[in-house]
Amino acid sequence: MTAGNSDNIRDLIVIGGGSAGMAAAIRGAALGLKVTVFDAAGEDFDKPCGEGLMPPAVTALELLGVKGFESRPFRGITYVNEAGQKIHATFAGDGVGVGVRRRVLRMALWSRARDLGVEIIHRRAAEVRETTDMMVVEGLKARYLCLATGIRDTLLRDLDLNDRRPKKSRPHRTGLRRHARVNPWSDMVEVYWSEHGELYVTPVAPELVNIAILSWQPFTFDEAMNWFPAVSAKLKDVTWDDTASGVSPLAHRGRSLNRGRILLAGDAAGFLDAMTGEGNALALQSGIAVADVIAENSIDTYSARWRKITWRYWVMTEIGLWFTRPGMPRRFSLWVLFRLPILLNGSLRFLSNEVH
C-alpha cells in the first residue's frame, strides 16, 4: 500500500510490524485511533524465534481478537538434563501456552490489523522529525509515534534512543532456530540443558516442531546438535523445513521508554535474553499499553505500565543468565536445579502469572 494524503494527521504512526507494533496498531484501531504502520520486512517474514507463546501472550492475542491461526497448545515446560532426568513444570492457574510458527503469528496479526482499517506501508521508515505538536515520519504526520523496531534496526541509534551506558563485559548470547518436519512427541515445550547451551523443542503444527538453541559461545546449528544427543537421535532422519537462522547478540536496551511524543514498545524498549520464552508476551502487552495510554491521553503513565509488565522478566532472566553463564560452575547450577525442582516450577508459575 502507498502512503496516503500527507495532510491527513494520524493519531499514531507505528514503525515496526512485529508483535509489539501490530499489537499497538490493532489495539489503537479498536479504540478508534487512526493508525499507520511502516514495516520493512513484509507480512510473511519468518523471524528467528523459539515460537512458544506463554499464557500472557495467549491472553493478549485474545484481547486483540487475533484468532484462527494454526498452533499447538502446550501445558508447560519439561526440563531435561544431560543424564536424561526430567522435571515437568506447569503454568499457574489454568494457563496454557501455544506454539505457533512465527510467520503464521505475524500473518494473523497483519490480517487483524487490516480488518480494523490499519494502513500498512511496506517500506523501511528512516526519516523521523519531531515538531512542537506532532511527529513526521517519511512525510506523514501523527500525534504520536510508537517505535517497535526490534533489536536490530539503527533508527533508535539515529534518534539517540539507544542505551549509551558502557556495555557490561559479559560475552554475547547467540540464538539459532530451525524447523523439523516431524510429529510433535510431547504436549510440553522441552528444554534440554547441556554444558554448552540450551535447546528448546516447541511443537508448532501437527507435523512441525521448532528447534531453537541458545548459547554463550558462537556455534553452527549442526555442531550444536551434537551437544544434545537425545534430540539428535530423535531427529536423525528428519526432513528439515528450512535452513538455520538466528540472532546475535540477543541483548539490547533502549535509553528511555518515551520521549516527548515517541513511545518504545517490544524489544526496542529492551530485551535481555530469549531463555524465558516471554518476548512475544512482553511485546504484545507493551504494544497494547502504548495504544491505551494514547487513547486515554495519559502517556506520562507509560513507563510505569511498562515496568509493571516487564519487571518479572528482567529479574528472572538476570537470575537465569547468572546460572548459565560461562565461568560459573554450570554443572553445579544444574545439579542444584534438578535436585530442587521447586525452583524451576516456581519460576515458571511466577512468570506465567498474568499482569493486571
Ligand SMILES: Cc1cc2nc3c(=O)[nH]c(=O)nc-3n(C[C@H](O)[C@H](O)[C@H](O)COP(=O)(O)OP(=O)(O)OC[C@H]3O[C@@H](n4cnc5c(N)ncnc54)[C@H](O)[C@@H]3O)c2cc1C
Ligand atoms: C532465538 C530467539 C528465540 C526466541 N524465542 C522466543 C519464544 O520462544 N517465545 C517468545 O515469546 N519470544 C521469543 N523470542 C523473543 C521474541 O522473538 C521477541 O521478543 C519479539 O519478536 C519482539 O517483537 P518486536 O515486535 O518487539 O520485534 P520484532 O519481532 O523484531 O519486529 C520488529 C519489526 O520492525 C521492523 N522494522 C525495524 N526497523 C524498521 C524501520 N526503520 N522501518 C520499518 N520497519 C522496521 C522489522 O522489519 C520487524 O518486522 C526469541 C528471540 C530469539 C532471538
